[in-house]
Amino acid sequence: MLHLFTLFADWLVLEQLGFDRSERLGSALHFFVEDTTKIFALLIVMIYLIALARASLRIERVRDYLAGKNRLLGYGLGSMFGAITPFCSCSSIPLFLGFTSAGIPIGTTMAFLLTSPLINEVAIVLLGSLLGWKFTIAYILIGMTVGIVGGFFLDSINAGRLLQPFARKAFENAAKTSTSETDSDNALTLAVRHQFAVDELKDIFSRVWKWVFIGVGLGAALHGFVPDGWIEQNLAAGQWWNVPAAVLVGIPLYSNATGVIPVMESLILHGLPVGTTLAFCMSTVAASFPEFILLKQVMQWRLLALLFTMLLVSFTLVGWFFNIVAVWIV
């Protein structure tokens, strides 16, 4: 079925506009048209269907569910809910405080917050359609592992003591003021679900469409204009420092998963090693200064610095690991 979009790009770019695929511009344009139409079509269908299914998953429910769970289990669940719960990064702070004041350990909360930007339905649609299901599964597993291990690490160094005083107090007082005003909307009608899904679709789509254009545009530019073999010759897997370098380059680039995945596709097609690409992508998506400045409201500088270092180290390890096992997943 996805072949349809190749045919459409053939028709539009080659027949109607008269470009030649063997030329740079024609090849880049073909790539751009094929990928954007495919991505937009898949996004509309998938966002709607997923929203329909998760209309009753409210963040308050997730909090109540996570509160009081065993710690080890909590990291896994925190990370899983981070992946599936609809959540905008502008809500990071209230979410952090909401979880903390419900007595959820900081490790579990951070497992949620670390996984959340890395994995969402848009990222999965893009990965699945551009890079294949094996890569998608590998990506989901690593995203969750980063969240789980990160959460575990933060609790094991007792990161709670490095919160801002009011946040720490909220955590300590949690036992006394157990919040439970959960609304009991357990039986949603199909009409309500549909309305929710339409709202979600509009909301997510209005946020990501420009990133799809930017991402695919960059991908197409790389595709058409970076000489074949250049990346392979200059950034091949053999050099160990490529991975940390990719992570560092990714930090100042602030993008979400939607913008970066089409670029990943292009980089991999051009021979950039999978691990290096992943490290770059994760660093771009999850380690961003604006986000960290926000977290300053609830964390002390030392904790922020620790968190940042932890992310950089884990993305580097992910990169090295995947450069070694790449043969099996692409």
Next chain:
Amino acid sequence: MKIIKVLGSGCAKCTKTAEAIERIAEELNIAVNIIKEKDPQVMMKFGVMSTPAVVVDEKLVHSGSIPHRGDIERWLVSD
């Protein structure tokens, strides 16, 4: 006069929410005092975890999205 607080960290959706309430209140000719509240401690006090959230006369009525027109009208006319 109703005091309506829009809770949020200043993201685009929070601004839109405040604007929508202001516009609809004007249309209905209802006097309101709209306050944009960015303090995370206030959000915590109301148990808000996803923004924008709306608080009418110190009572949380909505959170997590730009509210629909029907909801806003209901908040404005109820007492």
